[in-house]
Amino acid sequence: MEFAPAPPLETPASWQWPARVDGLDAQRIADVGLILTLERAPPAVWQAFQTKSLQRLLAFVVQASPAWRDRLRRNGPVSRQTQLPILERAEFRRLVESHGALPLPAAHGDALPHSTSGSTGMPVRFFVSQHSLRVVRNHFHAGHPRHGRDLMRTRAALGSRTDPHPGLEHVFARGNPWLGESHLYTRRNTDFSMAEHAQWLARLAPAWLAVNPTVLSGMLEAYEAGDATPPSGLEQVITFGGTIEARLRQRTRQVLGASIRDRYSCEEIGPVAWQCPNDRGDDPPYHVAVTNTIVETVDDAGQALPQGETGRVLVTGLHHWASPAIRYDLGDVAALHPRCPACGAGLPTLTQLLGRRRGLLRTPSGRGLFVRLTASDWLDVAPVREFRLVQQAHDRIRVELVLAMPLSDAMREAVAAMLSQRISPEFSWEIVALERIAWPPGEKRQDIVCEFG
Numbered sequence: 001m002e003f004a005p006a007p008p009l010e011t012p013a014s015w016q017w018p019a020r021v022d023g024l025d026a027q028r029i030a031d032v033g034l035i036l037t038l039e040r041a042p043p044a045v046w047q048a049f050q051t052k053s054l055q056r057l058l059a060f061v062v063q064a065s066p067a068w069r070d071r072l073r074r075n076g077p078v079s080r081q082t083q084l085p086i087l088e089r090a091e092f093r094r095l096v097e098s099h100g101a102l103p104l105p106a107a108h109g110d111a112l113p114h115s116t117s118g119s120t121g122m123p124v125r126f127f128v129s130q131h132s133l134r135v136v137r138n139h140f141h142a143g144h145p146r147h148g149r150d151l152m153r154t155r156a157a158l159g160s161r162t163d164p165h166p167g168l169e170h171v172f173a174r175g176n177p178w179l180g181e182s183h184l185y186t187r188r189n190t191d192f193s194m195a196e197h198a199q200w201l202a203r204l205a206p207a208w209l210a211v212n213p214t215v216l217s218g219m220l221e222a223y224e225a226g227d228a229t230p231p232s233g234l235e236q237v238i239t240f241g242g243t244i245e246a247r248l249r250q251r252t253r254q255v256l257g258a259s260i261r262d263r264y265s266c267e268e269i270g271p272v273a274w275q276c277p278n279d280r281g282d283d284p285p286y287h288v289a290v291t292n293t294i295v296e297t298v299d300d301a302g303q304a305l306p307q308g309e310t311g312r313v314l315v316t317g318l319h320h321w322a323s324p325a326i327r328y329d330l331g332d333v334a335a336l337h338p339r340c341p342a343c344g345a346g347l348p349t350l351t352q353l354l355g356r357r358r359g360l361l362r363t364p365s366g367r368g369l370f371v372r373l374t375a376s377d378w379l380d381v382a383p384v385r386e387f388r389l390v391q392q393a394h395d396r397i398r399v400e401l402v403l404a405m406p407l408s409d410a411m412r413e414a415v416a417a418m419l420s421q422r423i424s425p426e427f428s429w430e431i432v433a434l435e436r437i438a439w440p441p442g443e444k445r446q447d448i449v450c451e452f453g
């Protein structure tokens with residue numbers, strides 16, 4: 001397969017600077033500048049922006065659709081955001097299916113069909129406006145200056161939405177000289193083995209790579225197995241669309257000498273939070289994308305949580321009017337802080353951002369406890385193929401395991417010790433080996449279940 005280097009950047013035929021500047025480029029530069037300016041401003045500045053944006057959104061929804069208006073008024077007048085009803089994914093889907101896109105003002109452009117990727121356990125179709133697409137795209141672009149990336153250096157992306165490119169190692173997304181960016185080497189995720197991806201990256205030697213965490217992990221395995229020599233010069237790996245385990249960050253540093261820069265986003269509203277650009281540790285906090293969304297955390301009863309406590313993440317998309325996600329429950333769990341505990345930035349910040357919601361355990365004192373167990377936590381102590389933790393009493397948890405060999409007493413003790421250390425010493429563990437776990441049919445597997453409290 002041929003390795004084709006990117007062609008030099010072309011000078012646009014219409015290049016008549018400074019007499020003319022393309023409108024979309026100028027818009028992007030202005031959007032990125034304003035996004036970064038608001039993030040760095042005192043909180044009162046972006047809070048005022050959020051309040052104004054939310055007021056406009058609510059006023060629009062109330063006049064645009066009786067069904068959406070009635071829903072918003074369920075708990076009383078539409079005045080305080082925290083009184084508005086929480087929007088579950090199933091209800092969002094029902095509203096969009098029954099009523100379609102809200103009739104948009106001309107400035108928002110057309111409404112276009114869009115959908116979630118399906119990794120949420122509940123695929124949802126909805127609408128986005130041309131206006132919201134621009135806002136999302138330009139928010140993603142702001143990630144480059146935020147993380148100090150020089151777009152003229154060699155850069156690469158592995159994507160599942162890249163069109164097939166048979167016979168070619170990669171294709172190019174055209175660079176844009178107005179924006180100081182070179183061509184982006186892009187490659188289709190699914191058309192190559194992990195070893196081939198690893199070898200390709202070594203040949204290309206980009207300064208940074210955008211990739212989903214599962215593919216990244218597969219490529220790291222290929223390097224670890226000696227299927228390819230790691231590239232030199234890779235500085236950043238940009239990830240999205242999955243939970244980033246501390247171990248993945250460590251392996252990326254060890255094998256590639258690069259740091260992961262993750263973003264937390266969703267199809268419904270785009271960016272929700274960005275990994276703190278100043279923390280290179282194993283568990284960095286995420287700054288909320290305050291120019292795109294208002295983020296809240298609530299408990300199971302829908303009550304606001306004190307800062308730092310783990311609970312359900314609600315997002316309100318400030319620019320998405322075609323299918324408005326207002327206090328929308330993403331099915332994720334995190335803790336919210338008023339400022340960044342790592343770098344001190346005056347932005348709301350998420351920690352313990354642990355991906356799609358799994359069950360919370362309850363401590364004997366009744367607090368929700370999110371549990372994150374990695375594959376190596378388990379495999380270091382037993383050949384675990386599947387597991388499920390079921391809390392059956394305030395201090396007792398049933399540990400269901402499917403194992404590759406019979407459960408020995410030594411394994412049982414090692415599992416209990418690992419769980420006591422990783423979760424809490426307050427619990428007793430009832431460890432059982434099963435042929436198969438009775439996962440509920442049709443549901444995404446939930447590996448932490450609380451049947452108590």
Ligand SMILES: [Zn+2]
Pocket residue numbers: 276277278279285287340341342343344345
């Ligand atoms: Zn920070």
